[in-house]
Amino acid sequence: MEDLRANPAPLGLMGFGMTTVLLNIHNAGFFPMDPMILAMGVFYGGIAQVIAGIMEFRKNNMFGLTAFTSYGLFWMTLVAIILRGGADPKFLGWYLFLWGVFTAYMFLGTLRKNRALQVVFGSLAVLFFLLAIGHWADSETIIKIAGWEGIFTGASSIYLAAAEILNDSYNKVVLPIGPTAKV
Numbered sequence: 001m002e003d004l005r006a007n008p009a010p011l012g013l014m015g016f017g018m019t020t021v022l023l024n025i026h027n028a029g030f031f032p033m034d035p036m037i038l039a040m041g042v043f044y045g046g047i048a049q050v051i052a053g054i055m056e057f058r059k060n061n062m063f064g065l066t067a068f069t070s071y072g073l074f075w076m077t078l079v080a081i082i083l084r085g086g087a088d089p090k091f092l093g094w095y096l097f098l099w100g101v102f103t104a105y106m107f108l109g110t111l112r113k114n115r116a117l118q119v120v121f122g123s124l125a126v127l128f129f130l131l132a133i134g135h136w137a138d139s140e141t142i143i144k145i146a147g148w149e150g151i152f153t154g155a156s157s158i159y160l161a162a163a164e165i166l167n168d169s170y171n172k173v174v175l176p177i178g179p180t181a182k183v
Helices: 009-027 035-058 062-083 089-112 115-136 140-170
Strands: none
Touching (some): 009 035, 009 115, 062 089
């Protein structure tokens, strides 16, 4: 029987992608921290991704459930940290490092999925590790480099969301996402 449930991945990918771009425009040094970033972090990066994750559960997709729910909660915890006045930079480095470790093993889970998803998770792991190092070293330069890398990461997620929507809508490849890796 055909599965008639909608694909929640574009919602989660857009929530993640747009929020990541906005935060990393800040990290790259273009704008100070702004309530707009925090609102996106709670609602689109946070709540929308958690909803997408729950919808992935209904589709029996453990990877999507784990990814979207976890990163949605990441955004909500990050906003809570910022609103409470931030954290000790060295300790924040450990928070970001642990998210990097989580993302690195999630990246391994993408090796049997499409290339675009591999780019999202691979670049996200690099982003978390750069941010961790930047906070440990108290280096504005590394944080700015991470900001540029984060803009790329968010844009790659937006691209994948757009590809999933357009490829489904037109029932053909409008935006390529790369073949599934042979493992």
